[in-house]
Amino acid sequence: xxxxADYGAGNLHSVKKAFDYLGIxxxxxxxPRKLSxxxxxxxxxxxxxxxxxDSLNAxxxxxxxxxxxxxxxxxxxxxxxxxxxxxxxxxxGVHKGIDLVSGKVLRFRxxxxxxxxxxxxxxxxxxxxxxxxxxxxxxxxxFVHSYYCExxxxxDIAATTWFAGKNFCSAIEKNxxxxxxxxxxxSSEAGLRVLKNFAGC
Amino acid sequence: MLAKRIIxxxxxxxxxxxxxxxxxxLRDAGSILEQARFYNGELADELVxxxxxxxxxxxxxxxxEVLKVSGEVFxxxxxxxxxxxxxRAREIFMHGADKVSVNTAVVKEPELISRIAEKYGSQAVxxxxxxxxxxxxxxxxxxxxxxxTPLEAVEWAQMVQELGAGExxxxxxxxxxxxxxxxxxxxxxxxxxxxxxVIASGGAGNLEHLYDGFTRGKADAALAASIFHFRQYSxxxxxxxxxxxxxxxxx
Numbered sequence: 001x002x003x004x005a006d007y008g009a010g011n012l013h014s015v016k017k018a019f020d021y022l023g024i025x026x027x028x029x030x031x032p033r034k035l036s037x038x039x040x041x042x043x044x045x046x047x048x049x050x051x052x053x054d055s056l057n058a059x060x061x062x063x064x065x066x067x068x069x070x071x072x073x074x075x076x077x078x079x080x081x082x083x084x085x086x087x088x089x090x091x092x093g094v095h096k097g098i099d100l101v102s103g104k105v106l107r108f109r110x111x112x113x114x115x116x117x118x119x120x121x122x123x124x125x126x127x128x129x130x131x132x133x134x135x136x137x138x139x140x141x142x143f144v145h146s147y148y149c150e151x152x153x154x155x156d157i158a159a160t161t162w163f164a165g166k167n168f169c170s171a172i173e174k175n176x177x178x179x180x181x182x183x184x185x186x187s188s189e190a191g192l193r194v195l196k197n198f199a200g201c
Numbered sequence: 202m203l204a205k206r207i208i209x210x211x212x213x214x215x216x217x218x219x220x221x222x223x224x225x226x227l228r229d230a231g232s233i234l235e236q237a238r239f240y241n242g243e244l245a246d247e248l249v250x251x252x253x254x255x256x257x258x259x260x261x262x263x264x265x266e267v268l269k270v271s272g273e274v275f276x277x278x279x280x281x282x283x284x285x286x287x288x289r290a291r292e293i294f295m296h297g298a299d300k301v302s303v304n305t306a307v308v309k310e311p312e313l314i315s316r317i318a319e320k321y322g323s324q325a326v327x328x329x330x331x332x333x334x335x336x337x338x339x340x341x342x343x344x345x346x347x348x349x350t351p352l353e354a355v356e357w358a359q360m361v362q363e364l365g366a367g368e369x370x371x372x373x374x375x376x377x378x379x380x381x382x383x384x385x386x387x388x389x390x391x392x393x394x395x396x397x398x399v400i401a402s403g404g405a406g407n408l409e410h411l412y413d414g415f416t417r418g419k420a421d422a423a424l425a426a427s428i429f430h431f432r433q434y435s436x437x438x439x440x441x442x443x444x445x446x447x448x449x450x451x452x
Contacts, residue, residue, distance in 0.1 A: 014271065014297070014299070018275055020272070046324070114397060116324065116397075117203060118367070118397075118398050119204060119206050120203070120204040120246055120451040121203045122202065140204060142276070142277060143203075144367075162202055163202075163203055186275055186277050188241065188276050191275060192275060
């Protein structure tokens with residue numbers, strides 16, 4: 001059973017639908033107390049960082065997620081749900097994140113590329129990661145974002161993607177913490193495989 | 202590298218695809234779900250459903266079909282046609298669409314763009330702009346191109362961007378249905394004057410037109426209807442053609 005945390009930040013239903021399609025049991029809940037006992041937690045997210053981290057903290061999900069990881073549970077952050085795991089973000093002022101992964105969330109700056117990045121981009125694998133098992137290197141995934149994660153320790157980076165003149169971190173793997181900047185639930189077969197891998201790892 | 206997107210656009214009513222059916226021996230194009238499965242298998246990057254239904258009942262059936270699509274086709278889905286309120290947009294999102302495409306209603310009431318974007322995010326709002334050339338100026342038209350407005354394309358595009366649009370779908374009414382190629386002049390003007398993606402529409406008749414739309418028109422995505430519906434080209438074939446000419450695509 002995958003526990004999908006509903007802390008008021010979108011896209012949970014398409015994630016739930018993807019698990020339903022794969023025949024993997026998943027539940028959406030806004031009650032962090034119900035999180036304990038689940039081995040796998042998914043943190044989705046669409047919207048602004050500040051608002052999301054506030055509601056994550058206020059709802060008690062931050063604490064519940066930390067406890068979950070302490071007990072050896074696994075976590076998958078998607079899009080904003082990935083960014084929230086870092087130390088801080090510069091989205092509309094400086095906001096502190098959950099700080100599970102050292103580093104910052106920065107805004108793309110480019111004279112040539114349109115921001116936000118919207119569309120399919122290739123994901124270049126940087127290390128052997130359970131999330132990408134059976135997925136070809138450089139596969140395409142669907143992205144929608146203006147900010148990206150910059151982990152301090154390059155060992156945390158599972159994959160990178162070329163955009164706005166740089167290879168930004170598009171996936172993280174660190175001690176049971178998984179995170180992807182793209183939307184696996186909108187990335188067709190490759191995306192479904194990522195969700196399946198998370199469920200099975 | 203970010204890929205250029207190929208997006209088939211389907212005119213739908215009452216849950217059925219109506220454009221390009223019963224044409225030159227082609228069988229019924231089928232339900233939205235059947236078409237969605239087909240195009241997903243061909244590597245369409247997104248799907249746009251333009252609901253041309255006149256009745257509320259028919260629209261409901263369309264949305265129920267979109268709901269089925271969102272349960273088994275996992276690429277971005279856009280639904281447009283007659284969206285004139287946040288409530289209408291909400292209903293569409295509830296049925297599994299990722300984006301709504303708005304047009305006539307937001308020319309009358311531009312704040313509607315902001316209201317939908319505030320609730321669902323800019324990425325969920327595509328503003329469709331229909332333009333017709335008049336004395337060297339590209340003027341915005343509403344009601345499927347029937348009614349002219351005093352708005353000029355570039356000026357309106359910048360305005361919708363400010364209001365929170367996530368993407369612009371630019372259709373040349375002069376080219377639509379002609380298969381003569383996109384109007385790359387206005388496409389590149391609009392595309393270079395905004396920082397959000399611009400989707401080319403209206404006039405694609407062959408694969409070179411798609412290529413021109415990306416290179417000369419500077420489009421970020423290309424929308425096409427007839428060349429795909431009549432199975433003149435497959436999307437895979439179109440993408441191979443583009444890749445061979447150096448355009449990044451998802452294949």
